[in-house]
Amino acid sequence: MSSLRTVINFQAGLGVLANMFLLFFYIFIILCHRPKPTDMISCQLSFIHIVLLLTGSDIWIRDIFKSLNIDNDFKCKTTFYVNRVMRGLSICITCLLSVFQAVTISPSSSLLGKFKYKLKKYMISAFLFVWSFNLSFTSYRIIYSGAFTNVNETTQMKVTKFCSLFSMNYIIRAMILTMTISRDVFFIGLMLATSAYMVTILFRHQRQCKHLHSLSHLRASPEKRATQTILLLVIFFVVMYWVDFIISHTAVLLWMYDPVTLSVQKFVMNVYPTITPLVQISSDNRVINMVKHMQSLCHHIFKKR
Template structure:
């Protein structure tokens, strides 16, 4: 058992460290882009909020579980525990919603001719901004209701026993709060997962058809490198597979945590591990070091040329 405790410590510490470094690095990169260009592409805006939601999940889930793995048990009271869970659930829900938004937006850009609105590219940034604001507002409100509800029903006889999360514990819930959670949180997450699968599948089909159409042109010019369609398809498959695998497993385990009150040691430790996998490793799936260095270099060159231009004309 001591060996598995050591393994859990190393896993949580590595997950938390890698996740914070990856998400903060990408957040810093997009903030630099915004500072230099005073605007962000719709995809960059989505990814910035995705990294923010992932960071919230890692800090509120990874850090406490790492501390608990190193022996600091039950160091939060009931209120502090509920605040941590509130931050975790908001971050998780917004992460799923923004991932869905990213997948749908990419599917829209791949096939612009099929859209009814011809000037959708002009309106995309406003549409994305409104959608992200609605996601944050909706989930912050829903989870706040779930946060406040136990304090309203604190003296109710329908409230069940405590739920242990390793680093803290909370009083249980009743059938009303469980049903509300399933209707307002679980169902949208399942819907978003289905929508991600559909939009990603449609992108892969479109890219495959496009690759077949231009294959004879590339072969006639001796083009033997991996096509852009293949690279894009591989990236989409990796991202979607990572998302669906870890979040589906996490959803099942979180359901077990919600339904069972006598949690085993394995269930308590594996559930946060699966919940942290996509927030921790997702940035490295999205990260393209060559592209990041190239864009930052272009910004630096553009700024330098502007300074030279103004100095010459002074």
């Protein structure tokens, strides 16, 4: 059990560092260069994943709140609420990333292609809707979570050493579950639909390029690399999401959460926010070129010394 906790903390640490690097990179691109529409989305996704990983780690959060001398009940409510808001935002922002990339690579004559030059206009509205929706949708977590007490243990489900979920009326639980599943199915369905659309466009493009004997140009296309990266992230997200969904909702329905199940769920939940920045870093030529430039600069400085 202790070795599993060590793995989870290492995983969270790696994910936070990778996402922080990517966050600073995108902020630099947005402020100092001409960013692509998807850079704004990726920047938000990096921030969301940092908060998601931090709030999902008991040790880090416990140490932060302990140093601030904050009440356990407030700590639990805040941690649960923020973590679930970030989890919902991760779904929505990944979906936005997929949709916006599908619009970006669409032919100008297509239906989606007509929105290509209005992406920035729609982006702000989409961000405001997604954030306000998730902040309000997850507000029930504030009511039904809190510090664990030894009194009335049957009405609480212990999910960490100090925090628990409180039991709720069967009808309320069914309504929340239905709404959560509806939200997730809608956004994941939209992700898969746009992914299928992007695969179709790439396949058609590849056939045209083969016909024109310019396959090398297709391989060098930044749009193709970006699209393949987003497709990989979407597929990875969908797989990890449903594994996490099955574990968490089975535990809630059975009202039973043993420490091993909780640790496995945390590991699965942290896989996507940890892998995402690593995939983006390795596939974005701008990041690779920046790292190479920094390496040559450091080498030049040390050589002078």
